Amino acid sequence: MLIAMPNLAHPIFSAPIDAVDSEMVRGFLELGLEESFTLDYKRNIDPVAETAAAMANSYGGIILVGVDPDPKNTNLGGELVGVAPSEKDRLVSKMANQYEPPGWTPDVIPVTVDGKHLLVVRVDHHSAPRPLVNKHQIKIRLDGSNQYADLRMIEALFQQGAAPTPSYSSDPRFSPAHTATPYQGGEAPTVFIRAATSMFLRPDAARLRFHGPTVDALIQALSAPSYTGSSELSERLHMLLQQVGTHSYVQPWWIDPSHGHGRFVRISAGHDRSLVGQARMELTCTAALANSGSSLDVFFDIAIWTAGQKVVGDLWVQACYEAVHALLANALPALTGSLLGSAPVPPPPTELHISSPADSHFGLGNFLNTDALGPRTGAGTLRPAGEYLPEDVVSRGDLAAAVTETLRNIALDWRYLHPELPTLNA
Incomplete structure (x- = not known):
């Protein structure tokens, strides 16, 4: 039986980097959550840059790298296969070279779980430039997949990128x-x-x-x-x-x-x-x-x-x-x-x-x-x-x-x- 997304975020989404440890990641994996707007599992680093960019243009989220899909349901995480420790630097370099505008990459946190080296890629959409372009493409996150942004969405992303941070003192809805x-x-x-x-x-x-x-x-x-x-x-x-x-x-x-x-x-x-x-x-x-x-x-x-x-x-x-x-x-x-x-x-x-x-x-x-x-x-x-x-x-x-x-x-x-x-x- 699948477990629904929790009403409030798991600490893995917001804890300080040095607090994201094997126990936290193991506990998150045990929830058995399906891929969604804010969660994805990847076997290796190859498709991570695209998914991270799509999350940055949407709601942010977590990508767990080194996790095989479940053979019965590919939207669930399955066996831990791990990645080489050197893959962290390669992934960060790949994103830094592919993303436009340059200068932003998500957090990439290495964690060892049950003897397997995993990467927790944490995308903070508040800190990312909008739109974030990856290999000349603008994608967004829909459910558990990445989709091309249409012209209306691209315009909205540009507007968000230029918009000031809302303030309760100036927003009449909240005053x-x-x-x-x-x-x-x-x-x-x-x-x-x-x-x-x-x-x-x-x-x-x-x-x-x-x-x-x-x-x-x-x-x-x-x-x-x-x-x-x-x-x-x-x-x-x-x-x-x-x-x-x-x-x-x-x-x-x-x-x-x-x-x-x-x-x-x-x-x-x-x-x-x-x-x-x-x-x-x-x-x-x-x-x-x-x-x-x-x-x-x-x-x-x-x-x-x-x-x-x-x-x-x-x-x-x-x-x-x-x-x-x-x-x-x-x-x-x-x-x-x-x-x-x-x-x-x-x-x-x-x-x-x-x-x-x-x-x-x-x-x-x-x-x-x-x-x-x-x-x-x-x-x-x-x-x-x-x-x-x-x-x-x-x-x-x-x-x-x-x-x-x-x-x-x-x-x-x-x-x-x-x-x-x-x-x-x-």
Whole structure:
């Protein structure tokens, strides 16, 4: 039985070079993963340069060299045959001479597993020039194969190569001021937490749209396991809501009827919206096929109404984790699995935002319990804040550490120099 791609990246994709050892590679091989957008097995170095260039023009990935295909399924890794130790230098030289523009090659990490000398070729698509040309050809990665890029894709790669790195401070999709949008015309939440990510899809993704199975996969990923098709919240999210209002009926996931079409869907769950003036919480997951369908934006929002009080205890800290966890461990893998057939490995850059649409004049200080952050240096209001999650920590699957580090950085922006955040329930 095949094992699906993990929801979060294996450490082999992001660990420091000196940490990629025989135990890590053996453990990765034991997963029995099929070749995909981000994984390939090669018996020798001959075809590696082409595949590495295709991955660089797509999502990046790992090529394990010295692994024979499985005789029953050539998309799986089989017997370890190994390569000569000198093949590392030959491969690096080959790529350096073939690639245009020159000056970039992927990491090539030698590892000995069960007496066989293997090469782990790790392609970081963020560091590669775009497009990366190999022997006068531009190829991209589709599923487990390399394909020629069409003119539209080549144009997109050139645009990406020239585009600046996105910033939450300038991107209106992620800015804290934008987070009140779903509640315009209603009672604005006291505190709003958003986890957001955006990723480039495959070159023919302009033809993609959301269908019933895709939306159902999203709902089921955020729901408790059930054989009846129920869309009740997962235990984690249900427990989070119970900390805000145990007296209130919790609505299961429902599709927002006022927002949705073939490339946009929003689902919500939580306490009844009619409970105006009472403490309550609402969860919202939004997915959009942006840029004519060539990229996927996914937001997971947690809106909290506190009935004029501060958020109880450290609930907001745990809520930040739950938003990130729901986005990266549930929503994003479900969407990309349905649209593309695999989870993104490694996960795309992810941002966390905290804002207060209810009262921007007095800031978040009126609504957040910041006792755990210790003494504050300076005065002024706690303004809405946003920060990227550390990609290396996210890639190794430690979301609790990633959220904690991000919140420490946000606390520093709020002038809390020595915050001691509570331990997250991961």
